Amino acid sequence: MNLEDHVAGSAILASIATELAKEREQRRCPCDDYENCDYDNNN
């Protein structure tokens, strides 16, 4: 089953698939997204 079938019917999955495709296209490391360190925040 291809990716389009996988994400059919879910706007959330379709959005993430688009995000992944852009990252691959730009050869961008996901770590570059500066929001993505969680350093768990209980404070």
Place this chain on the structure above:
Amino acid sequence: MTPISKVLVTPVGMACNLACSYCYNSPFADPLGSVEMISVALLRKLYEGLTVSAAQKLTVIWHGGEPTLAGIDFFASTIRDQDVIRATGRTVHNCIQTNGTRLTDDWCVLFAKNDIRPSLSVDGPTELHDQHRRDRGGHGTHGQVMQAIARLRKHNVDFGLLVVVTRDTLSRVDALFDWIVEHHVSHLDLLPCFESNRDGQPSKRVPTNDELSEFFIRMFDRWWEHDDPTIRIRTFQDILRDELGGTTRVCSWRGNCSWIVSLNESGRVYPCARFHGFNDIALGELGTATLPDILKSPRAIELRQSMARGQEECLDCRWLRVCGGGCPFARYATGGTFSAPYAFCKMRQRLFEHIHLRCEASRDK
């Protein structure tokens, strides 16, 4: 060695204007009035070290305590000092983790002007938030934080929220999700309460794995069925990224801290801000050594190897690829070693399985 791409700095240490009941910093917190500020010289030495140690895209995360206690002028000045890194062709982003109670219009202007991304600690609806997030007079802070959110939106500042999940949150999962939708929170994450008391024992506020599993599964189902991709819950996004063949992004899903470094207000360097106060985990002193020397020291190498060995316990787990074996700090804080079991392992396994099955069901429709 992996180039550093994230730097955590606690400019005022653990000092904070609030007294949240579950704060993991509280065993080490300094009372207000004895705030020790990081020096300009230390920060300049840090930035100088990052001109050779950093990845091409670098994020500086200002953390605490409450970092806004350092003041607007401090941030305006130190962000200018980062130009020494930018001069090497690297990009530098700044984030600030704040309780939101001090965010005036002037702060919002600073954020907008310098592309600083704030993340606010908000535990959802008023009654949930005010139960634990109180000022030093015992008053709830929800109203102040919601005003800060309104100001950030007025100034078009993009922001995220971090929600701590305590035992009190468990029975309010629907109220929390409804609050997220009502306020259209576009970026958030849900963090299990994790109190790292020195005796290693979880407090009564820390939910069990079974309780957390039920909470996260219910929250995922609400989010999945609501199906609004403009509401991004980071934990769920990351698991779904893995389902679609991508990689996870959050640091606690990587199993090691090799691309992160943290600096406290007195110049001590750690693998992550979570370890501040754990002097046996310190990598070195920026006052007496350069950052590149600290990062390649035998001590740093040994620590990173110990973290990596912690993952070996999980080699047979089908979810290791997405989970990374859990946050090294959580392993260390509860077991005194990086090979200790990850406190929320069972919760993660149940959540991964549930999300996987929901994706399979979606695919088979």
